[in-house]
Amino acid sequence: MKYFIIAGEKSGDLHASNLAKELQAIDPQAQIRGWGGESMQAAGVEVLRHYNDMAFMGFWEVIKNLPTIRRFLKECQQQIKDFHPDAVILVDYGGFNMKVAEFCHRDGFRTFYYISPKVWAWNTGRAYKIKRLIEHMFVIFPFEKEFYARFGYEVDYVGNPIMDAIASHRRDEHFLTKNQIDAKRPIIALLPGSRRQELKLLLPEMVEVSHRFPDYQFVVAGISHLPQEWYAACRSNPAIRLVYDATYDLLSHAHAALVTSGTATLETALFGVPEVVVYKAGWLNYHIAKAVAKVNYISLVNIVMGREVVPELIQNDCNPNDIHRHLQEILHGDKRKRMLDDYASLRELLGAPGASKRTASLIWQYLQETK
Structure with a gap:
């Protein structure tokens, strides 16, 4: 199958790379493209744009760079159209990724979200929009499942991918x-x-x-x-x-x-x-x-x-x-x-490591099912 993954910052790049590895383990014929960084690239993802290009922090920085962001959004949408993936997987980075989700919903691409935008911190009403646009959400904090349940949206709690990243780290004994x-x-x-x-x-x-x-x-x-x-x-x-x-x-x-x-x-x-x-x-x-x-x-x-x-x-x-x-x-x-x-x-x-594997397994399972 074909997967398009979008991660807009360093931590998302790391977690997306581990997810890509698990998708490849389940689906050896997987073709994966997306937006991210070095970690995704090392995991075999064809990275079409680096997350550094989108590193706008704060409300004013976003407003100042709206023309650039709009241009990136059009570019990303065209890449998804050209690739025609079986699944678009959004990783955190709510501002940009929710715009991509609107496009995917409109154009009929199956859309999954790994690592929820922090709607519980800023604008809780956005949970209704996520429920409407996202086929399946995979959350990484226990309280997020309860949060979304208040909006009538059932999500999958998969554990925290940081546990995976730390568990897979091999300490360099020559670091010092x-x-x-x-x-x-x-x-x-x-x-x-x-x-x-x-x-x-x-x-x-x-x-x-x-x-x-x-x-x-x-x-x-x-x-x-x-x-x-x-x-x-x-x-x-x-x-x-x-x-x-x-x-x-x-x-x-x-x-x-x-x-x-x-x-x-x-x-x-x-x-x-x-x-x-x-x-x-x-x-x-x-x-x-x-x-x-x-x-x-x-x-x-x-x-x-x-x-x-x-x-x-x-x-x-x-x-x-x-x-x-x-x-x-x-x-x-x-x-x-x-x-x-x-x-x-x-x-x-x-909890224990395994978030990346659990998420990949669920995505694969949901893709086998009729939408």
Whole structure:
């Protein structure tokens, strides 16, 4: 069969790649094209456009780039028409993918959604639109099944694909040596995100606190295909080590972490690394987001647990003094122990690996059935 998969960011690219591998295991004749990145490409997907081209963060950035987004949407629609897949599989990235879903619904392409848009966080009414447009939704958090049930929409809970990604990771025993990192000094990992705005606003704040912790070494999780000037804040500081494309190896060695809000907060927790979550946006983006948000937390760790497990420093609270204070509290002592205990509960809540395989099996099963 033919599959067209769309992932619009780094984490979606990773999870889409694992899904593609499982689809190929079930369907050895599978032809897979789509939009994504290096992980999907490595999994044998013919990537027609890289997710970096669509890395617009915040309401204002989207508005400024609407002509480009519309052009990308037309391009994607034409590629789907030309390929005529048996299934279009949308992975997270709600703003763009829901527009694709409208097109697919109108033109009769069978459409599946893996990793729900966070409608429970922003605009709960969009659940009705998803119910109308998406043939089958595969959700990755336990509370999402209950959320959609309130709208009369039955979805499949498949577990969390981060568990798959972590389970398949093989720790590089030479990581420290290869990156000239001192094995005798504890590491504080800095995960500043993958979007230009995140690196511009958050990396300088993270780097600024490094001199206050002389007994620790600060290591930034970089991404090699991003422009090098985005990492200027750390490249100009000889005390900061920058490593590329090795986030999981970094986390497997880290004592603590400063993490930009996003999927990385959950990954950090599942590696058992105490963390402080940080986030900043432009003034307009921040106030719009604050006005429409339907959740009490921004980090996935706290959202899944339904309470504060990790501290969140947002906007004006994200400053060197507050970062220093909260980071100091999780380096040792009771707060660190409580956080690690809560991480154990989080792992139990998310369940065992296998989300990619379960999702691929369900897609294959549904495709055998008459729509």
